[in-house]
Amino acid sequence: MVKFFLRVWEELDLEEIKNHLLVIGELTGECFSCRKVGIKIEEKICPQCKKEFKYIGFRRKINSSLIAKFRKIYPEAKFIDFEDFKKALSKKEAKEILNF
Ligand SMILES: [Zn+2]
16 A cells, blocks of 8 residues: 545535634644744644644645654644635625625
């Protein structure tokens, strides 16, 4: 068996992601829920709001070797496309304004 990292489309709960997302930058991460910055990459739980990181997104350009590296650090987490997530979030917010 030859395994590669490929992106897949999946229906996910935006609220759930908002509450459990670690956004990884160049050297540290940011908790999407409470916006705490400078989180050490190995942290599994936000040091400020204590939310568990179940989803990982990236601010920088990613490739499969980067994913492989972070897969080892976060074997349980789901890796999402941060741009996808932000787009979905703004669509959701636009919808909420229209329905208000
Ligand atoms: Zn937090």
